[in-house]
Amino acid sequence: MSDAELVLRSTRVITPEGTRAASVAVSAGRITAVLPYDAPVAAGTGLTDVGDDVLLPGLVDTHVHVNDPGRTEWEGFWTATRAAAAGGITTLVDMPLNSLPPTTTVDHLCTKRAVAVGQAHVDVGFWGGALPGNVKDLRPLHDAGVFGFKAFLSPSGVDEFPPLDQDGMARSLAEIASFDGLLIVHAEDPHELAAAPQHGGPRYADFLASRPRDAEDTAIAHLLAQARRLDARVHVLHLSSSDALPLIAAARADGVRVTAETCPHYLTLTAEEIPDGASEFKCCPPIREAANRDLLWQALADGTIDCVVTDHSPSTADLKTADFATAWGGISGLQLSLAAVWTEARRRGHDLADVVRWMSTRTAALVGLGARKGAIAPGHDADFAVLAPDETFTVDPAHLQHRNRVTAYAGKSLYGVVKSTWLRGERIAADGEFGVPKGRLLSRTP
Numbered sequence: 001m002s003d004a005e006l007v008l009r010s011t012r013v014i015t016p017e018g019t020r021a022a023s024v025a026v027s028a029g030r031i032t033a034v035l036p037y038d039a040p041v042a043a044g045t046g047l048t049d050v051g052d053d054v055l056l057p058g059l060v061d062t063h064v065h066v067n068d069p070g071r072t073e074w075e076g077f078w079t080a081t082r083a084a085a086a087g088g089i090t091t092l093v094d095m096p097l098n099s100l101p102p103t104t105t106v107d108h109l110c111t112k113r114a115v116a117v118g119q120a121h122v123d124v125g126f127w128g129g130a131l132p133g134n135v136k137d138l139r140p141l142h143d144a145g146v147f148g149f150k151a152f153l154s155p156s157g158v159d160e161f162p163p164l165d166q167d168g169m170a171r172s173l174a175e176i177a178s179f180d181g182l183l184i185v186h187a188e189d190p191h192e193l194a195a196a197p198q199h200g201g202p203r204y205a206d207f208l209a210s211r212p213r214d215a216e217d218t219a220i221a222h223l224l225a226q227a228r229r230l231d232a233r234v235h236v237l238h239l240s241s242s243d244a245l246p247l248i249a250a251a252r253a254d255g256v257r258v259t260a261e262t263c264p265h266y267l268t269l270t271a272e273e274i275p276d277g278a279s280e281f282k283c284c285p286p287i288r289e290a291a292n293r294d295l296l297w298q299a300l301a302d303g304t305i306d307c308v309v310t311d312h313s314p315s316t317a318d319l320k321t322a323d324f325a326t327a328w329g330g331i332s333g334l335q336l337s338l339a340a341v342w343t344e345a346r347r348r349g350h351d352l353a354d355v356v357r358w359m360s361t362r363t364a365a366l367v368g369l370g371a372r373k374g375a376i377a378p379g380h381d382a383d384f385a386v387l388a389p390d391e392t393f394t395v396d397p398a399h400l401q402h403r404n405r406v407t408a409y410a411g412k413s414l415y416g417v418v419k420s421t422w423l424r425g426e427r428i429a430a431d432g433e434f435g436v437p438k439g440r441l442l443s444r445t446p
Helices: 077-086 106-116 135-143 166-178 190-195 204-210 213-230 242-253 264-268 290-302 334-347 352-366
Strands: 006-015 018-027 030-036 046-049 054-057 059-064 089-094 123-126 149-152 182-186 233-236 257-262 384-394 413-423 426-430
Touching: 006 352, 018 054, 018 352, 054 352, 059 077, 059 334, 059 352, 077 089, 077 334, 077 413, 077 426, 089 334, 089 384, 089 413, 106 123, 106 135, 135 149, 135 166, 149 166, 166 182, 166 213, 166 233, 190 213, 213 233, 213 242, 213 257, 242 257, 242 290, 257 290, 257 352, 264 290, 264 334, 290 352, 334 352, 334 384, 334 413
Parallel strands: 006 046, 006 054, 059 089, 089 123, 149 182, 182 233, 233 257
Antiparallel strands: 006 018, 018 030, 054 384, 384 413, 413 426
16 A cells, blocks of 8 residues: 555445455545555555444435525525535436526536536535427536436426426427436326315325325326337336336336436335324325335335435524415425435344445446545545444534525434545545535546
């Protein structure tokens, strides 16, 4: 390790080959070697020994609504990326909506990048948006470096990001397929939603009935049919309906290029436990029943669901009214996602290597960053989280770095304390303290 600038050592390092005691050598921000635990360290090389705490690759969260610029009072790059760093996330990809302007043209992408520069504590990439009438903007956005394109098939909740109808989705997907891009889709069918009972009010049961599984299932079926016809790459966002799992599995077996994600709140929370009026639990699609949650975990285990991301979608507290029909739909989870998923995963017999696969390795691969992110392996960025997996903490909203500290996890006892987070070999967060922003703005590479 004579050329190493830094060595991180742990009795438990999660590598692609398994979890083992190791010393990880770093130079110029990259991992140069993963060596035996007791490998000698050259004089002058910085050594950080984290003992029995687990060294895992920094998480890659590919579904984050930063909302900056335009709705910075909801969230911003400074606060979102601090929250990410506090939770062991070293890379995030920002969604194209809830900011003003939305990321639907190259000019708008440039605006967003200009705002993010100097504020990012972790690395940040960007999705583009597919809207009615912007097919002409898709290839230029792709060439400018977005990682893919998000579309809604039902109303998004903000007027500046309208949904695609079936014809619009077909046109956008045909254009995206022409350059082998990726379409990521909020899949709820507007006709199924319109046919569902819409009572409004504070009862969670009424809200759940207003967003039925059929809405997801129908939209996903339409998406898969178009992807099959065009041989296009598609990704199902924030899957909550277990009824759609056989559709996805069958399409993949037939050669359709489809991936799917779910979120910590669908894996750790249940409809049965949500109090009436508690709109901090509102999201779309909704948190469903415990039996549905069990099937999502089974799909993670068998690979039908590829990855877990936060869908961090904050708002100001005043928008979280007691009426589920009018309250803003979104759950803030950046800082707590690793602990939330690990708490439930360990209860179900999974290990941390599974969590790393779902929340780092596969998310990095989804956006084409698998050669740089998502693994402790030579050549990868030296992005790490140091986790005490057996320590617990109780979620106190006052300790969150999110701009607005409304959280569905308040008061929950979780396993997994992030002791420190490292970006390209530099410690960026430790014990509630943060360094100056060191994050870079990432682009899709050809």
